[in-house]
Amino acid sequence: MSGAGVRIGAVVRKEFIHVGRDPRLLAVVLIMPIIQLLLFAYAISFDVRHLPTVVVDLDHTPDSAAYLRAYEASGLFDVVGHGADPTAVDTAFDRNEAQVAVIVPAGFAASLARGEQAQVGVLVDGSEPNSARVAQTYSMALNQLYGRALAVEWASTQGVDLGQIGLVEPRLRTWYNPDRASSIFLVPGLMVVIIMIVTAQQTAVTLVREREQGTAEQLMVSPLRRIELMVGKLTPWVIMAFLDIVVIAVLGVVLFGVPMRGDPVALAVGATLFVASCLGIGLIVSAVAPSLDTANMAAFLVAFLPAFLLSGFAFALDQIPPVLEWISRLFPARYMVTISRSVLLKGAGFPEVWPQVAALAAYALISLLIAVRLHGRRA
Amino acid sequence: MTREGEVHGIPADPSAAISVRGLTKTFGNFTAVDGIDLDVPRGQVFGFLGPNGSGKTTTIRILTGTSAPRRGQALVLGEDVVAHPERVRPRIGYMSQKFALFEDLTVDENLRFYAGVYALDPAVFAARRRYILEMADLQGRERELTRNLSVGWRQRLALGTATIHEPALFFLDAPTSGVDPVARRQFWDLLYELAGRGVTLFVTTHYMEEASHCHRLAFIYRGRIVAEGSPSEIRANLSTQRVYDVTVRDADLALSWLETADGIAEAYLSGAALHAVIDRGVDRGAGALRDRLVAAGFADAVVVSVEPTIEDVFVNLVSRERGA
Numbered sequence: 293m294s295g296a297g298v299r300i301g302a303v304v305r306k307e308f309i310h311v312g313r314d315p316r317l318l319a320v321v322l323i324m325p326i327i328q329l330l331l332f333a334y335a336i337s338f339d340v341r342h343l344p345t346v347v348v349d350l351d352h353t354p355d356s357a358a359y360l361r362a363y364e365a366s367g368l369f370d371v372v373g374h375g376a377d378p379t380a381v382d383t384a385f386d387r388n389e390a391q392v393a394v395i396v397p398a399g400f401a402a403s404l405a406r407g408e409q410a411q412v413g414v415l416v417d418g419s420e421p422n423s424a425r426v427a428q429t430y431s432m433a434l435n436q437l438y439g440r441a442l443a444v445e446w447a448s449t450q451g452v453d454l455g456q457i458g459l460v461e462p463r464l465r466t467w468y469n470p471d472r473a474s475s476i477f478l479v480p481g482l483m484v485v486i487i488m489i490v491t492a493q494q495t496a497v498t499l500v501r502e503r504e505q506g507t508a509e510q511l512m513v514s515p516l517r518r519i520e521l522m523v524g525k526l527t528p529w530v531i532m533a534f535l536d537i538v539v540i541a542v543l544g545v546v547l548f549g550v551p552m553r554g555d556p557v558a559l560a561v562g563a564t565l566f567v568a569s570c571l572g573i574g575l576i577v578s579a580v581a582p583s584l585d586t587a588n589m590a591a592f593l594v595a596f597l598p599a600f601l602l603s604g605f606a607f608a609l610d611q612i613p614p615v616l617e618w619i620s621r622l623f624p625a626r627y628m629v630t631i632s633r634s635v636l637l638k639g640a641g642f643p644e645v646w647p648q649v650a651a652l653a654a655y656a657l658i659s660l661l662i663a664v665r666l667h668g669r670r671a
Numbered sequence: 672m673t674r675e676g677e678v679h680g681i682p683a684d685p686s687a688a689i690s691v692r693g694l695t696k697t698f699g700n701f702t703a704v705d706g707i708d709l710d711v712p713r714g715q716v717f718g719f720l721g722p723n724g725s726g727k728t729t730t731i732r733i734l735t736g737t738s739a740p741r742r743g744q745a746l747v748l749g750e751d752v753v754a755h756p757e758r759v760r761p762r763i764g765y766m767s768q769k770f771a772l773f774e775d776l777t778v779d780e781n782l783r784f785y786a787g788v789y790a791l792d793p794a795v796f797a798a799r800r801r802y803i804l805e806m807a808d809l810q811g812r813e814r815e816l817t818r819n820l821s822v823g824w825r826q827r828l829a830l831g832t833a834t835i836h837e838p839a840l841f842f843l844d845a846p847t848s849g850v851d852p853v854a855r856r857q858f859w860d861l862l863y864e865l866a867g868r869g870v871t872l873f874v875t876t877h878y879m880e881e882a883s884h885c886h887r888l889a890f891i892y893r894g895r896i897v898a899e900g901s902p903s904e905i906r907a908n909l910s911t912q913r914v915y916d917v918t919v920r921d922a923d924l925a926l927s928w929l930e931t932a933d934g935i936a937e938a939y940l941s942g943a944a945l946h947a948v949i950d951r952g953v954d955r956g957a958g959a960l961r962d963r964l965v966a967a968g969f970a971d972a973v974v975v976s977v978e979p980t981i982e983d984v985f986v987n988l989v990s991r992e993r994g995a
């Protein structure tokens with residue numbers, strides 16, 4: 293082995309010993325992913341409004357048009373498109389243009405006229421957990437209201453007992469997540485949060501700790517180069533991050549039945565670029581933080597919070613205030629959440645997620661360049 | 672004694688362990704090291720002394736290649752350390768007062784880590800490990816966590832790890848601060864042992880009594896070298912003055928009296944006692960000083976003439992610099 297290899301190996305081994313000796317750290321790395329997975333398996337519902345909705349009217353009658361207008365009028369749904377046939381739904385969901393689709397099948401008006409149950413299809417993009425659940429509740433409520441209105445109108449003209457008539461019955465289907473098992477949505481997002489904590493947070497802290505102990509000063513006088521120290525210290529965290537990805541994925545597939553429909557290569561490339569971005573962030577924090585406490589706090593602010601709140605993991609990004617939505621673009625987590633959800637749940641590959649992959653590539657490059665500059669300057 | 676500038680013109684000496692010319696380091700407007708010249712012969716214990724903030728650590732950082740000077744030349748083991756720190760690093764060692772051990776690693780794991788950092792051969796490492804464990808008296812405690820060792824042991828282990836690669840030149844920055852006098856003495860014994868094997872030691876310290884352990888001394892004050900030479904040469908600085916040791920119950924009050932009294936060049940605390948320095952021209956002996964103290968109300972004063980210590984010299988040098 294070359295000198296550099298021996299030196300980096302010594303750092304990697306030492307780093308693993310640190311982790312092994314620190315039960316709290318061990319818990320963060322190994323147990324937290326599992327706890328979080330279970331904790332968020334039953335996510336709390338958040339207030340959702342203005343769900344982007346695409347409507348498909350196959351009945352082309354005044355009744356069907358009136359029914360669809362009720363969605364728009366409710367303020368809960370924003371009709372962003374009118375599709376000619378059901379394939380439009382797929383397209384809109386794939387492009388993340390809509391989260392809800394309402395399809396009025398042919399014969400809707402005729403069924404109502406006959407006093408039978410009229411059927412409509414409400415499709416919900418299951419890869420957005422909160423929106424999916426809330427959209428379902430809203431459309432049910434809406435249909436009940438509308439159904440009653442229809443019934444009243446019909447009854448008043450025909451003079452028939454209200455209890456006997458057919459109502460509009462929404463047939464809800466969650467397009468990408470047919471059983472709407474909530475954990476499925478959480479698995480891809482959780483992966484992102486965990487990677488962010490394990491890499492960005494630990495990277496920030498581990499280098500500052502070395503500085504605070506005075507060991508960094510000692511090592512600077514040794515043949516160990518700065519870059520070797522960094523590589524050696526970061527390697528274990530990268531390994532552990534990927535280990536966590538595997539653990540979460542396996543748990544997701546085995547316990548919660550995550551389908552893993554898409555291109556694993558796209559996911560792996562995305563994850564690698566994302567890890568690189570996180571290392572960049574962590575390194576920048578470690579370069580500017582004067583103390584361990586500051587590093588911890590800063591890492592929490594730039595790694596954990598955005599990954600948790602501004603990534604689409606806990607709150608759908610189109611449901612948060614525009615300012616926060618804009619801020620979320622400054623952190624890599626949201627791009628990775630989109631990639632992992634698209635690949636794991638929607639069967640996406642590079643053609644669908646290339647914008648996010650490109651964003652992460654740019655992010656990784658820029659953050660690592662800044663980090664290297666900052667660390668070089670400290671000498 | 673060599674005042675700054677006197678060796679200017681004499682080029683840096685590549686055969687010396689350290690040879691420095693006109694070394695300057697600034698932080699913004701502040702000059703931490705101000706054009707110093709130094710020559711440290713090989714195989715010597717070189718003491719680098721000075722009060723807090725005088726520029727000792729800054730100088731060591733430059734000499735170990737971790738900080739770039741504003742100006743000046745620094746040859747370390749014959750190499751230009753500013754241009755090529757990587758050529759110097761495998762042959763130097765460094766130990767700061769922080770010991771720089773990983774406290775959550777065992778004795779053995781610390782040794783192994785530094786062996787890896789210096790890419791030591793397994794056979795060499797085995798021999799060094801045996802030697803260090805014996806030197807630090809840590810045999811049988813290899814698997815103990817460093818955190819659980821007491822300060823003295825930790826310090827010896829730090830010495831062992833910092834010299835695991837058998838450096839030719841070893842920098843020690845205040846290695847004994849915060850260590851009790853007994854452990855300090857033991858530590859110096861180990862340093863002598865190193866020196867005995869031909870290692871050059873460059874030691875900074877606050878403890879003036881440690882100065883007499885060194886072959887040569889340099890005294891830095893406000894970034895300038897104000898005195899340099901062997902301990903006896905340094906002491907000769909005070910040949911025109913006499914030093915009296917004054918023991919008195921109310922030392923604080925006596926000190927303020929001495930500081931303002933006529934004919935007293937210098938007065939300061941030295942351990943539990945006071946030292947008063949009097950120019951030989953106006954000196955009238957210990958008895959005369961005692962009489963004056965008694966007359967001033969310090970009836971219990973005991974005055975003894977003493978040999979000037981290194982500390983006495985430095986206190987005087989500093990006050991001369993301040994006056995200048």
Ligand SMILES: Nc1ncnc2c1ncn2[C@@H]1O[C@H](COP(=O)(O)OP(=O)(O)OP(=O)(O)O)[C@@H](O)[C@H]1O
Binds near residue numbers: 724727730845
């Ligand atoms: N990175 C820095 N930025 C600004 N000023 C600095 C820096 N490093 C040191 N100094 C200043 O330079 C001066 C010399 O500091 P240095 O650490 O070399 O002193 P020292 O002799 O080692 O002191 P001590 O005995 O307390 O360790 C001090 O006034 C210090 O405040």
Ligand SMILES: [Mg+2]
Binds near residue numbers: 728
């Ligand atoms: Mg210092």
